[in-house]
Amino acid sequence: MARKVGIYTRISRDDEGESLGVARQQQDCERLTDLRSWQAVKVYEDNDVSAFKRNVVREDFELMLKDLRAGLIDGIVAYDLDRLARQPRDLERLIEIFDERPRLEFATVTNDINLGTPDGRTMARIMVAFANKSSHDSSRRIRRKHFELAQQGKDSGGPAPYGWRKNDRTKVDPEAAAAIREAQREILAGVRIGTIRTRWQEQGLGNPRAGTKRMAHHHVEHILTNPRLVGYRTYHGEILYGEDGRPIPGNWEPINTVEEWEAVCAAVAERKQKQPGRSLARKYLLSGIARCGLCKSKIRGQTNPRWSPGSKAAKFTYRCSVVNGGCGKVGRVGEPIDRLIAQLVLEEQRERAAVTRVPMEQQWPGEAELADVEHDIAQLVEAERAKEISVATLLQLLPGKERARDELKLKRARFYKEQKQAEAKEDAADLSVEDFFSLPIERQQEIVLHSLSAVIIHPAGRGRRKFDPSLIEPVWH
Incomplete structure (x- = not known):
């Protein structure tokens, strides 16, 4: 009966994302399994994955070790030993499994190493050690090259960043x-x-x-x-x-x-x-904004379990919940409330924009001060380089200037953040109700909160009733 083996393929970089390198390795490994009369039952592929970087987890390599230990495959075929391991610890994990199962098969396209014998293991350890050193040397040269390119403002190559x-x-x-x-x-x-x-x-x-x-x-x-x-x-x-x-x-x-x-x-x-570590996700427009007309607790939207596409049941409701500390006595269909609030808010913001739109200051007023501080820093560095001042004097004067520069940059960032945020939020004055509901829910809530501090939902009484806008009370800023 033919021995069942796994084929392992790996390449460190695949800039085109077409997996051509691992495909070529697989073809060569399949030819070798045919020559050995083995049956290739699974291909383990780690495309665009480094075997040298310690923080990288090779998912298919880990799966192959599990399958090998569990007896699902009877051996491994790889193009070369350095495709399997460039870190000695990965090789030792593989050798440990071959210790436990002495009859396992192992072969590579480029050379013959038997991990089942002491001589083969010694040779494998030497080869991986040399491969590891080669990777270290290459990494050092690449780092030096990239730093030199960075100092010159040049790009380092590789896949183009998005944009x-x-x-x-x-x-x-x-x-x-x-x-x-x-x-x-x-x-x-x-x-x-x-x-x-x-x-x-x-x-x-x-x-x-x-x-x-x-x-x-x-x-x-x-x-x-x-x-x-x-x-x-x-x-x-x-x-x-x-x-x-x-x-x-x-x-x-x-x-x-x-x-x-x-x-x-x-x-x-x-x-x-x-909000460190806290999700800001919202599903309904007035969740956290609406309040109960009886107990004034915050109301959140709830999906109606009876709703389905095509049904007449309400899709969701706003309901005062006892679980959240409320009275549990107020609940209203959500969609007409959302539409009413959107209409009121957009109308208010259009009226306000027509009357109170004030041109914002375009340029941060501290730009000249920041330029002066940066000029002082450059002059100090140049003076030390020209031996006009000592290093000790430079290090005494420089930290204060750098702190002033960083503080000014922070103020500039805050200024333009507030300016750009105001510009982004003012766009709501030109929206229709349909445009409003096509926006992300967070954007919808920002527009509502720009005009309202809360929405009070008053009880409508028992039984099925027609929607009454007078029972929805917006609290304007």
Whole structure:
């Protein structure tokens, strides 16, 4: 009976996302299994995954070890030993399984190593040690090269970040840039990153390898706050500064102005400080805004279990709940209340905009002061380089200037955040009711809270009654 073996394939980088490298490895391994008269029952593939980086989990490698230990497969075929392991600890885990099951098979396309014998294991350990050293040497050279490129403001290559053309990382992709700017406006208007992520996932946006992986929350946040958006060169995630104390500009087209980018970064940071670790998701417009007309407790929306598409039952209700500390005596159908409040709020904001629209100050008033501080820092650094002052004097004067610069930058970010947020929220005056309900729920709530502090829902009495707007009391600011 033919021995059942697993084929393991891996490649560290697959920039095109087409899996051609692992496909070639699989073909060569299948030829080898045919020559050995083995039966390949499963292919374990870790495409675009490093075996050298310690913080990387190779999912199919881990699954292969489990299957091997459980006896589901009788051996492994790989293209080369370094496809399996570049860290000695991974090799030792594999050797431990071969110790437990001496009759396991092992073969590689490029050479013959028998992990079932002491000599084979010794040779494997030597080969992995050399592969590990080679990876260390390559990593060191690559880091040095990337740092040198970063200091020159040059790009480091690799897949183009979202927002720039795939075939030219220096040129902006107009469609992606428009999606980023729209998402940034939503952030300033109160929309959650989670809502943007869900929409991007459905539309196939935001991921340079769309369809291959589920987009993570932090990935979307990074796209919207990336210093690259304003042309700043980064190194290991941090903005790289030149000898003059200014950010090093990159050799690519920016998507944002500094003011736009700082406003978004400040809005994201502020939200994290206000609600650390707490979900801001809402399902119904007036959840947390509506209050019971009898006990004044907050009312939240509840799905009607009897509702289904096409039925006449209400889709959801606003109900005072005893569980949340209320009296439990008030409950109303939700949709007509939402529509009434949307109409009232939009009408109020249109009237207010027509009368009280005041032009906002466009330029932050501290720009000249910040420029002077940055100039002082550059002069101090240049004076030390020219031996006009000592290092000790520089280190005595520099920290105070740097603190002043950072404080001014923080004030600038707050100024533009508030300005951009006000601009984003003023757009509501031009919305129709249908446009209003097409917005994300967080944006709808921001518009309502711009005009109202609460909505009091009064009881309607017993039995089925026609909707009475007079029993819905908006509390205006």
